[in-house]
Amino acid sequence: MAHYSRGIVLAGAVVASMAVALPAHALFQIDLNPGGTKFFISNANKDVSSFSGVVGAFPVTVDTVGNVDTGAGFATIKPVKGGTLTDLLFTPQDPNLFTDFSFRGQLLAAGNVTVTVQDNQGDPAQTFVFAIGQANADFARIGIVAVAGSGETIKTVDVSNAGFKEFKQVEFSTGVPELSTWAMMLVGFAAVGLQIRRRRSTAILTA
Numbered sequence: 001m002a003h004y005s006r007g008i009v010l011a012g013a014v015v016a017s018m019a020v021a022l023p024a025h026a027l028f029q030i031d032l033n034p035g036g037t038k039f040f041i042s043n044a045n046k047d048v049s050s051f052s053g054v055v056g057a058f059p060v061t062v063d064t065v066g067n068v069d070t071g072a073g074f075a076t077i078k079p080v081k082g083g084t085l086t087d088l089l090f091t092p093q094d095p096n097l098f099t100d101f102s103f104r105g106q107l108l109a110a111g112n113v114t115v116t117v118q119d120n121q122g123d124p125a126q127t128f129v130f131a132i133g134q135a136n137a138d139f140a141r142i143g144i145v146a147v148a149g150s151g152e153t154i155k156t157v158d159v160s161n162a163g164f165k166e167f168k169q170v171e172f173s174t175g176v177p178e179l180s181t182w183a184m185m186l187v188g189f190a191a192v193g194l195q196i197r198r199r200r201s202t203a204i205l206t207a
Contacts, residue, residue: 002012005132009024013033018181022193025062025157026118026119026121026123026124026126026152027119027123027146027147027150027152028117028119028124028126028128028144028145028146028152029144029145029147030128030143030144030145031100031143031144031145032101034100034102034132034141034142034143034171035141035143035171035173036100036101036102036171036172036173037055037056037090037171037172037173037174038055038074038169038170038171039053039055039060039074039090039170039171040053040054040055040073040074040075041070041071041072041074041075041077041174042054042072043055043072044070044071044072044075045068045069045070046069046080047067047068047069047080048064048067048069048070049063049064049065049066049067049068049069050062050063050064050171051068051070053099055092055171055172055174056174058092058093058094058097058114058174059093059100060090060091060092060093060117060172061090061091061093062077062088062089062090063088063089063091064077064085064087064088064089065085065086065087065088065160066079066083066084066085066086066087066179067079067080067083068078068080068083068085071197072203074169075140075168076166076167076168077164077166077168078165078166078167079163079164079165084163085163085164085167086160086161086162086163086164087158087159088159088160088164088167089156089157089158089160090156090157090158090159090170091155092154092155092172093106095153095154095155095156096120097152097153097154097174097175098153098154098172098173098175099145099146099152099153099154099173099174099175100143100144100145100146100154100172101115101117101143101144101145101157101170101171101172102141102142102144102153102170102171103141103142103143103159103167103168103169103170103171103187104137104138104139104140104141104142104145104168104169105138105164105165105166105167105168105169106135106136106137106138106139106164106165106166107132107134107135107136107139107161107162107163107164107165108162108164109135109162109163110132110133110134110135111130111131111132111161111162112129112131112161113129113130113132113139113142113159113160113161114127114128114130114158114160114161115129115130115142115144115157115158115159116128116157116158116159116160117127117144117154117156117157118154118155118156118157118158119146119152119153119154119155119159120134120153120154120155121151121152121153124201128144130142132161135165136165141169143171144157145206146175153175154172155189161178
């Protein structure tokens with residue numbers, strides 16, 4: 001995997017769209033260890049500028065500037081033959097769910113990849129710029145994540161470049177516990193409740 005990282009240099013986060021009257025902004029940062037739940041494309045697509053997929057059971061819509069072809073599943077998004085893909089806008093159906101976003105891909109030419117995230121808390125959008133130093137080669141995973149404890153969630157996330165050769169391996173993460181985590185929590189609550197009942201019963205018998 002080391003050869004993938006030669007083509008990417010983090011240029012840092014550049015905060016954009018800051019209104020003078022609204023100095024606050026979305027609290028996201030570059031994710032130094034990006035990853036999450038895979039975005040699965042529901043069906044293969046041909047020559048489209050809008051399609052959908054799911055992250056777990058949660059729908060996400062993708063709108064593109066430049067028509068694309070996709071496979072089905074954890075699939076690659078490519079510009080149509082002779083076309084150019086310059087922008088992808090990801091819109092989760094539930095804007096209160098996801099706390100991070102990451103992806104990989106290839107560029108037609110070395111340049112900047114711009115990631116703009118709009119939160120669901122009404123703050124101005126926040127923009128990050130990543131410098132990719134190599135064309136026609138997979139770049140290392142790029143990701144952004146809400147600052148811990150900020151309560152930020154992703155309303156939309158937009159990714160742009162002068163020309164993507166391909167875009168792939170999109171992942172989101174959620175701040176909502178997985179079903180298995182909920183199950184363990186419920187079991188724990190039930191055990192605590194049972195212990196309290198036993199103690200009360202014992203106290204009544206010994207009174």
